[in-house]
Amino acid sequence: MSPNASLTLYTFAMSHYSEKIRWTLDHIKADYREVCLTPVFHIPKALHLGGRGQTTLPVLQTPQVSVQDSPRIIDWLVQNRGPIDLVPPSIAPEVRAVEKSFDAIGKDVARFLYAGSFGVADAHIVKLWTDHATPGQAAFIRIAYPAIRWGFRRKLNITQASATRAHQRISEVMAWLEAQLADGRRFLVGNTFTVADITAASLLAPIACPSQHPVYGDPAYQAGMVAATAPFNGRPCLAWVRNLYDTQRGAMRGGAFE
Ligand SMILES: N[C@@H](CCC(=O)N[C@@H](CS)C(=O)NCC(=O)O)C(=O)O
Incomplete structure (x- = not known):
């Protein structure tokens, strides 16, 4: 940077x-x-x-x-x-279609993980929400946490039923991804690394917990999310996400995590 x-x-x-x-x-x-x-x-x-x-x-x-x-x-x-x-013109429509289908489960990933960690890992969530806060902001988040959590529940519509539906939709997209990867391909579209791969890996990274990521790779995050991520343990697509981080992610150059 x-x-x-x-x-x-x-x-x-x-x-x-x-x-x-x-x-x-x-x-x-x-x-x-x-x-x-x-x-x-x-x-x-x-x-x-x-x-x-x-x-x-x-x-x-x-x-x-x-x-x-x-x-x-x-x-x-x-x-x-x-x-x-990352968006080769010859395969751009396919790349953008895969991007769209993974973007579509982003809210479900957040919904499912918060559903499994609110009330169970609140101290970890407060830490995540305050890591880049000023001292004043952090104090406010700590005091207002119950109200903010309530607001999150409403905004993301987090209920037992919606968490179950989120789990189902995430599982469907994971099954689609695993079917694509079954022939041993490294990349989702056109045998080359594209925005389709970045989107799939990024949107599933909070569950895959690649070690390179400053938040998801943190053992404290993984400990806080252990119950929430457990239903997806062992899914082959999560190993693919971690492998993509190992082979393609490289350094984070924006300076926020130096
Ligand atoms: N469609 C948006 C979704 C982004 C999104 O949902 N971001 C979440 C964080 S993962 C957010 O900003 N939530 C806070 C808010 O909506 O105020 C995108 O692709 O950028």
Whole structure:
């Protein structure tokens, strides 16, 4: 990262959609700076930069525009920093279709993991939510945690029934992924590493817990999520995710985790 990087990526350290864009920027060796925000305190920044009435991260701030929503950020990179080898024009529709199907389970992954860890691993969650906070923000999160947790439950619609449905949808996508990988292929589309692979691996990384990731690779995270991730233990697709991290992930260059 250079101090004058032209791109700024606003993330949550633990967000899998943020990891998708972080990995993409790292792969194309973009000169960017990452700023990890703290839940709740991210809202004004995301609303202001995103300009779409949405509060989600990641948001990529560029000299021209700020772009919110990971597929839109990929679009922007292809149009403004392209051609990028992660979206080869000849197979772009297939790559983007696989990206879309994994993006679609991101909320279920969050829903399922929070359902399994709220009330069980609250101290770990508070730590995750405050790792990049100022002392004042951290104090607020600690005091207001029960209310924030309640808000998360409502926003993500976390109930026993929705967690069961989330488990089912994640399992279906994992089964699809494992069927693709059954012929021994390394990459999902076109025998080359693409945004399809990055999206699949990033969106499943909170469950696969690759050691390279600053949050999911942390033994404290893994201990906190042990019960929540247990139903997926031993799935071959998670071994593929970890292998992709071993062979393709490389360094995180945005500076947030140095
Ligand atoms: N469609 C969005 C989804 C991003 C998303 O859901 N981000 C979550 C974190 S993983 C978030 O920002 N949640 C907080 C909020 O919605 O205010 C994308 O692909 O970027």
